[in-house]
Amino acid sequence: MRDRVFALLEKSNRAMTIEKIAEEAEISVRSAKSAVTYAKSGKLVYIKDWHRPPPGQHGKPAAMYAIGNEPDAELIPLTQAEYNRRYRQRxxxxxxxxxxxxxxxxxxxxxxxxxxxxxxxxxxxxxxxxxxxxxxxxxxxxxxxxxxxxxxxxx
CATH class of the missing domain: 1.10.8 (Helicase, Ruva Protein; domain 3)
Structure with a gap:
C-alpha cells in the first residue's frame, strides 16, 4: 500500500491532498494518511502547499503532499479582513x-x-x-x- 501511494505521487508529478491520494489509489483515507505519515517520517514527501476550502464551504485547510525532501510550506492564517469576507459570504x-x-x-x-x-x-x-x-x-x-x-x- 505504501508503495502504491509513493508510486502514485511520483507518477502524478503534482501535489495532492490525502483525500485525493486515497481516491486515486483506491484505498481508504486512513490507509492513505498512514502511508503519507510513514513517507513523511522517512523524508520522502513534504507539504508543498495548503488547500483551503472555497469561501462558501466549511473546513480546515488540507495539506498538499509532493515527492521530495524540502521544507514544509507554512500555513498562513487568514487576515481578519479575509475571515470577515468569508463569514459574510457564508x-x-x-x-x-x-x-x-x-x-x-x-x-x-x-x-x-x-x-x-x-x-x-x-x-x-x-x-x-x-x-x-x-x-x-x-x-x-x-x-x-x-x-x-x-x-x-x-x-
Missing part, C-alpha cells in the same frame, strides 16, 4: 434578513422562508419583494390575511 442570506428586520422593525415570515436558502434569488428580486412588503404594510394591508385568503374564501 451567512449572506441570514445577514440580509437581520438587516431587513433592523430597517423595517418586523418582517413577513413568508419572506424569511423564501430567502432562507443561499442566493435563492438575485439581489434585485429580493429588493423588489422587500419593496412590495413595505408598500403593502404602508397601505395598511394585512399580510397574514392576504396570505391565507384562499382559506378564508373556502370557509
Amino acid at each position: 451567512h449572506h442570506a441570514r445577514l440580509l434578513l437581520k438587516e431587513a428586520v433592523r430597517r423595517n422593525g418586523s418582517i413577513n415570515p413568508f419572506h424569511q422562508l423564501a430567502h432562507a436558502t443561499k442566493h435563492s434569488r438575485s439581489r434585485e428580486a429580493m429588493r423588489s419583494i422587500e419593496a412590495q412588503d413595505t408598500g403593502a404594510r404602508q397601505a395598511g394591508a394585512d399580510p397574514w390575511r392576504n396570505s391565507f385568503q384562499w382559506r378564508l374564501d373556502a370557509a
